[in-house]
Amino acid sequence: MKHTFLDLGTQPIANKFLQEADEDEYKFNLTVEFDDETKLVSLGNFVRPELMFNDSYVYHSSNSDTMRKHFKDYSQLLKGDFNPQKVLEIGSNDGVFIKNFDQKTTIAVEPCGNFAQLTNAMHYKTYNEFWSMDLAKKIVREDGKRDLISSSNCVCHIQNLDEAFAAVSECISEAGVFVFEDPSLLRMLERVSYDQIYDEHAHIFSVTALQNLLNRHGLEIFRVDNLEVHGGSNRIYACKTNSRKIEESVAINLKLEEKHGIGNLETYQDFAKKVQESKDSLVSILTNLKNSGKKIVSYGATSKSTTVFNYCGLGPDLIDCIVDTTTDKQGKLSPGMHIPVVSPDDGFDSTVDVAFLGAWNYEKEILAKEQKFIEDGGKFITHIPFVRVV
Ligand code: JHZ
Numbered sequence: 001m002k003h004t005f006l007d008l009g010t011q012p013i014a015n016k017f018l019q020e021a022d023e024d025e026y027k028f029n030l031t032v033e034f035d036d037e038t039k040l041v042s043l044g045n046f047v048r049p050e051l052m053f054n055d056s057y058v059y060h061s062s063n064s065d066t067m068r069k070h071f072k073d074y075s076q077l078l079k080g081d082f083n084p085q086k087v088l089e090i091g092s093n094d095g096v097f098i099k100n101f102d103q104k105t106t107i108a109v110e111p112c113g114n115f116a117q118l119t120n121a122m123h124y125k126t127y128n129e130f131w132s133m134d135l136a137k138k139i140v141r142e143d144g145k146r147d148l149i150s151s152s153n154c155v156c157h158i159q160n161l162d163e164a165f166a167a168v169s170e171c172i173s174e175a176g177v178f179v180f181e182d183p184s185l186l187r188m189l190e191r192v193s194y195d196q197i198y199d200e201h202a203h204i205f206s207v208t209a210l211q212n213l214l215n216r217h218g219l220e221i222f223r224v225d226n227l228e229v230h231g232g233s234n235r236i237y238a239c240k241t242n243s244r245k246i247e248e249s250v251a252i253n254l255k256l257e258e259k260h261g262i263g264n265l266e267t268y269q270d271f272a273k274k275v276q277e278s279k280d281s282l283v284s285i286l287t288n289l290k291n292s293g294k295k296i297v298s299y300g301a302t303s304k305s306t307t308v309f310n311y312c313g314l315g316p317d318l319i320d321c322i323v324d325t326t327t328d329k330q331g332k333l334s335p336g337m338h339i340p341v342v343s344p345d346d347g348f349d350s351t352v353d354v355a356f357l358g359a360w361n362y363e364k365e366i367l368a369k370e371q372k373f374i375e376d377g378g379k380f381i382t383h384i385p386f387v388r389v390v
Contacts, residue, residue, distance in 0.1 A: 001035070001036055001037070002033045002034070002035050002036075003033060003034050003035075003036065003265050003268075004031050004032070004033050004044055005032060005033070005034055005265065005268035005269055005271070005272050006031065006032040006194070006197070006268070006271070006272045006275060007029070007030070007031045007032075008030040008031070008032070008194065008197060008275075008307060008310075008311045009029070009030060009310065009311050010027050010028070010029060010030075010310070010336075011027065011028060011029075011030040011198065011199065011306070011307065011310050011311070011336065012025045012026065012027055012306065012310065012335035012336035013025070013026055013047065013051055013052055013199055013335055014052075014198040014199050014200060014303035014304075014306040014307065014335060015052065015057065015058055015059055015200070015303055015306075015335070016051075016052075016335050017058060017301070017328075017329050017332035017333065017334065017335060017341060018332055018333040018334075018335065018338065019332060019333075020333075021333060021338050025335065025336065026047070026051055027336070028045050028047055028199070029044070029045055030043065030044075030045070030197065030198070030199070030307070030311075031043065031044030031045065032044060032197055032268075034265055034268045035209075036263075036265065038209055038212045038213060039206060039208045039209040039212060039262060039263050040161075040203055040205075040206075040209040040212075040213065041185055041203060041204045041205075041206070041209070041268070042202060042203045042204075043197070043199075043201070043202055043203075046159045046202055047199040049111070049130060049157075049159070052157075052199055052200055053111045053112050053130075053157070053200075054111075054112060054113070055112060055113035055114050056114065057112035057114060057115065058326060058328040058329055059093070059303070059326075060093065060094050060326060061093040061094055061096045061097075061152070061153070062093075062094050062095075062096035063325065063326060064362050064365055065365055066229065066362055066364075066365050067096065067229065068096060070227075070229050071096045071097045071100065071152070072100060074097070074152075074235075075097060075100035075101065076100075078148060078150065078179065082147070082148060082177050084146075084147040084148035084176075084177070085105060085147050086105050086106075086143070086144060086145070086146045086147050086148070086173070087101050087105060087106040087107070087146065087147070087148045087149075087150065088106070088107050088108070088109070088139065088146040088148070088149045088150070088171065089106070089107075089108045089109070089149075089150050089151065090109045090131045090149065090150075090151040090154055090155070090180075091109065091110060091131075091151055091152070091153070091154025091157070092108035092109065092110045092115065092116075092119050092124070092126060093110065093112075093115050094115055094118055094119075095108075095115075095118060095119040095122050095124065097150065097152060098119065098122075098124050099122065103122070103123040103124055106124055107124065107125045107126070107127070107139065107143055108124050108125070108126040108127070109126070109127045109129060109130075109131055109135065110126050110127070110128060111128065111129060111130045113128055116128035125143070127139070131158060131164055131167060132163060132164075132167060133163055133166060133167045133170065135167070136167035136168070136170040136171040137170060139171055140170065140171055145171060145172060145173040145176065146171055146172055146173060146176055147172075147173050147175070147176045147177070148176065148177055148179065149168055149171060149172055149176065149177075149178045149179075150178075150179050150180065151178075151179075151180040151181075152180065152181050152182075153181065153182055153183075153230065153233075154180070154182075155180045155182055155205075156182040156183065156201050156202065156203050156204065156205055157200050157201065157202055158202065159202045161203070161213050162213070162216065162217070165213060165214055165216070165217040165219060166217045168217070168219065168238075169217045169218050169219055169240070172240065174240060174243065175239075175240075175243060176239070176240070177237055177238070177239050177244075178219065178237075178238040178239070179235060179236070179237050179238075180235070180236055180238075181225075181227060181229075181233050181234065181235040181236070182204075182205050182233060182234065182236075183196045183201070183204060183205070183230055183231060183232065183233050184204075184205070184206075184226070184232045184233055184234045185204045185205055185206040185209075185257075185262065186206060186232075186256065186257055186260055186262065187231065187232025187233075188204055188231075188232070189260065189262075189267065189271050190232075190260075190385065191231065191232065191384050191385040192271070192274045192275060192278050192383075192384070192385055192386065193231050193232075193304075193360075193384050193385075194271075194275040194278065194307065194311075195302075195304035195305065195307040195308045195383075196231065196304065197307060198303050198304070198306055198307045200303060205234065205236075206257050206262045207221065207224055207234060207236070207250070207253040207254055207257055208254055208257050208258070208262050208263060210236055211250075211254070214238050215241070218240055218241050219238045219239065219240060219241065220238060220239065220240075220241045220242075220246070221236055221237065221238050221246075221250050222237055222238065222239050222244045222245065222246050222247055222250065223236075223237035223247045223249050223250065224236055224237070224249045224250055224252075224253045225237075225249070226253070229361070230361050231304075231360065231361040231384070234253070278383050278386065278387060279311060279312045281383075281386070281387040282308070282312055282314075282383050282387045283312050283313070283314070285381065285387055286314065286318050286319075286354075286356070286381070287318065289353070289354055290317075290318050294353040294354050295320055295351055295352050295353050295354070296318060296319050296320060296352075296353070296354045296355075296356065297319060297320050297321050297322065297323055297347055297348065297352050297354075297355050297356070298319050298321075298322040298323070298339065298355065298356040298357075298358045299322075299323055299348070299355045299356065299357055299358055299359060299366060299370075299380070300322070300323075300324055300357070300358040300359025300362070300366075301322045301323075301324035301326070301329045301334060301341045301358065302358045302359050304358065304359075304360075304361075305322070305334075305356075305358030305359075306334065306335045306336060308358070308383065309334065309336065309337040309339065310335075310336040310337060313337075314337060315337040315338065315339060316337070316338060316339050316340065319339050319356065320339075320340075320347075320352075321339060321340045321341065321342050321347045322334055322339050322340070322341045322342070322347075322358060323341075323342055323343065323344040323346075323347040323348045323355075324341055324342075324343070324344075325343070325344060327343075329341045330342055330343050348370075348373070350376065352373070352378060353377075353378060353379065354378070354379050354380075354381055355370075355373070355378065355379070355380050355381070356380075356381050356382075357380050357381065357382040357384075357390065360382045360383075360384045363380075363382065363390065366380075367380065367390065
């Protein structure tokens, strides 16, 4: 049975930045459910994938030093541990991961046409489609089974996980590995990072729920790495059932999640109360700062900040602009609240007093880069794990 435990209100498409304020915007009610059978946490209302992932998708996975290094290190680790001959990435975005693998033996799947075109031009055969059973069968026929199927920040976007995992099972070689990383539900609960919830994140994964779902399709988890990227993620290593030794990290993570009550509805009801407190506290601190004459901007036009701004009702009357290095977002208006997005050169100058860390997951990288702002008296504010000046 599914239980709705959180309502983040009416929300737009998190990555659909607008050219004009009067453009039509698709909106939906962002609620979150807990399934007490599988223990999976999912959105109550899924948004049609084509509305989010299409030829004008703006998010570049290689948008930070942190993530470029992350994907390079990750590729080396996979080569060292598994020496895969045939590789597939599901959700290859701008190629930040696959560029570390050989073009002749690596293929990619990417539904956003602008990015599929990019990786095809980099000579990686890229299927410009959503991951599905039909596609898995086509790949097996045309390219052969895969020794490594990797996917970063993509599996949690797939609404029908049963089909997705059955398709992985179809496409993977007998001794192959399926390695994927996504935001961790446990970290979200601990950090009250409710902004991990938006249209694209159809699910927020626990190891517990993934174990239940993968097992239905002849797959099992044999290793889990806890990562700091994207606000706390888990890297899940799965294989065909009984094909590899199950490592200690699996039991450690399952125990930790059990201790945190990941299988109990009360845990989520408690989280929902903390989300409301976080909102009240953020609205209050930003309103007080604005009333005392401070100029506030937001740093990083993230999907996460779309949730925060729309849930908390924070608009251009409080936040002058959002600064972001992504050229495809600049000159546009933020989804729902219509805050102008500008380049850091245009919006992050000496007149700014306070910057809300929309990209709080890059706190270290941003603070190191913006030392001058801090030395000159500027303040960064974050809501993670509670509302505070950094
Ligand atoms: P960032 C996206 O979420 C969407 P978002 C997606 N659904 C997902 O799962 C995660 O990524 C992985 C900018 N920036 O990575 C660049 C600066 O301007 O937190 C980006 O627009 N200056 C696929 O959107 C944004 O911030 C900087 O110095 O929440 C960061 O977006 C840095 C470091 C970043 O992902």
